[in-house]
Amino acid sequence: MSDAGAARSTADAFARRFGRQPDGVWAAPGRVNVIGEHTDYNGGFVLPVALPHTTRAAVARRDDGLLVLTSVQHPGQDAEVAVADLEPGRPGGWAGYPAGVVHALAGSVPGGLSILVDGDVPSGAGLSSSAALSCSVALAVRDLLGLDLDADALVDVARRAENDFVDAPTGILDQSASILCTAGHALFLDTRDGTREQVPLDLAAAGLALLVVDTGTTHDHAEGGYRDRRRECERAAAALGVDLLREVEDPAALEPLAGSGDDGEVLLRRARHVVTEDARVLEVVTALREDADPRAIGPVLTAGHVSLRDDFEVSVPLIDVCVDAALAAGAHGARMVGGGFGGSVVALVDTDAVDSVTAAVTERFAHASQPAPRTFVVVPSAGARRLA
Known part of the structure; x- marks a missing residue:
């Protein structure tokens, strides 16, 4: 409209x-x-x-x-x-x-x-x-x-x-x-x-599209895991003697967290996601500024999902199914978006592959006895x- x-x-x-x-x-x-x-x-x-x-x-x-x-x-x-x-x-x-x-x-x-x-x-x-x-x-x-x-x-x-x-x-x-x-x-x-x-983002000129898949799994930021993750990040920063995890640039500097208490390994994983995610943002921005083939950012997006899934632990099985299906169907990269515990996936796909990736994801949802997801292509607005 x-x-x-x-x-x-x-x-x-x-x-x-x-x-x-x-x-x-x-x-x-x-x-x-x-x-x-x-x-x-x-x-x-x-x-x-x-x-x-x-x-x-x-x-x-x-x-x-x-x-x-x-x-x-x-x-x-x-x-x-x-x-x-x-x-x-x-x-x-x-x-x-x-x-x-x-x-x-x-x-x-x-x-x-x-x-x-x-x-x-x-x-x-x-x-x-x-x-x-x-x-x-x-x-x-x-x-x-x-x-x-x-x-x-x-x-x-x-x-x-x-x-x-x-x-x-x-x-x-x-x-x-x-x-x-x-x-x-x-x-x-x-x-x-x-x-x-x-940062200019004209994916269509490169024959690409950002495909959003709304999995239908909802979340609520006012409750639960999102709040827990924020507190864990604050505790990790305090244990490292910094105000914000942004101040840590080298993931190796996070290793002392492993011995910081009974949940030290958890705090290490949470902080590692944040530090490596900041680096991924910079990597993507550099690629876009240099007018490189945007397909190159696909693996960076997928790495972000792996980090959210394994280190930050905010993905859910249906989100992972969606990411895997998109990648198997030819997406250059895919990851969950938002706070986690449900929501949507974004996939970087060739323009002429939007329909085939959508069909593959929908088929995988059907095999999992899940309703068909809503999909749409994002145009930066x-x-x-x-x-x-």
């Missing part, structure tokens, strides 16, 4: 719900990470691209002090609360993300807001649907109320909504990608100091923007 068509559809849904047109419609994309998983909260490097899929927020001012939230994707789960009464966890569920944004900006939200969200970023697929939601609302509130917030400040507002209000322990990768990405480029971001570069 075009931006204009998406804006009309979302505005019409708002009008049906609230009996008036919104003051504007804003959109923010999901993302897929070319390489660089679990490096952002360790101060490392990431290389995401924005998806063509977006979450849209139609917003209008109110004069009764209320925040009223409704979602096309969550019918019957509206939330209504006074802006002055917002507090972490109230409201919960999907509404916590936009509410968290308003809470972070509550001192600048006079009179209240009506917000309707709609979109097509797959939920729970490791493609940052929650960040797309938070970022679309953050941009909307900024523009609608004329707040003096630059792109970095918007990223921080969206991150705080997830970290502090929803209690989801994300880094800044997802929000940065949603706000900062540009069409036709991958975003090379140093999460320690915020420096960034838009624009970041958050106003539609109407």
Whole structure:
């Protein structure tokens, strides 16, 4: 759907719900990470691209002090609360993300807001649907109320909504990608100091495509293993006497972790993933800058998956099946994306092999008695923007 068509559809849904047109419609994309998983909260490097899929927020001012939230994707789960009464966890569920944004900006939200969200970023697929939601609302509130917030400040507002209000322990990768990405480029971001570069990524010109496979296995960043991995990284850094694992460049320097306690081997593996993943990001960026054949980055992507599977232990059997099937069908590289414990796989494939790789993966899912996965080709797309 075009931006204009998406804006009309979302505005019409708002009008049906609230009996008036919104003051504007804003959109923010999901993302897929070319390489660089679990490096952002360790101060490392990431290389995401924005998806063509977006979450849209139609917003209008109110004069009764209320925040009223409704979602096309969550019918019957509206939330209504006074802006002055917002507090972490109230409201919960999907509404916590936009509410968290308003809470972070509550001192600048006079009179209240009506917000309707709609979109097509797959939920729970490791493609940052929650960040797309938070970022679309953050941009909307900024523009609608004329707040003096630059792109970095918007990223921080969206991150705080997830970290502090929803209690989801994300880094800044997802929000940065949603706000900062540009069409036709991958975003090379140093999460320690915020420096960034838009790296041209025209895979089609090389006869290549990034194929995303949504396996249908969902995850929740606010619980479980993701939080555990972050704590393990913090403990590994402390044991090594550094603030962030980003400060370690040589994997050999991690060996003392093996003797750091009963779980020293676990901390070694977690830290080894982060240190080697940072190196993989730099390797991919160097290849893209030098205009080398992008096929050369395929083995680097696969190495990233092996590290996520074996050292970071965030893959699951169906994800591994998907990666193996894509590689066996001719993909140049494949790996899981996102926080792990489910979600999606990204594969670098020749353009004329998209259908055959998709068929091979679908067949492997059928043999495993799993529903057919959703697949689509990623075109590096624009970041958050106003539609109407």
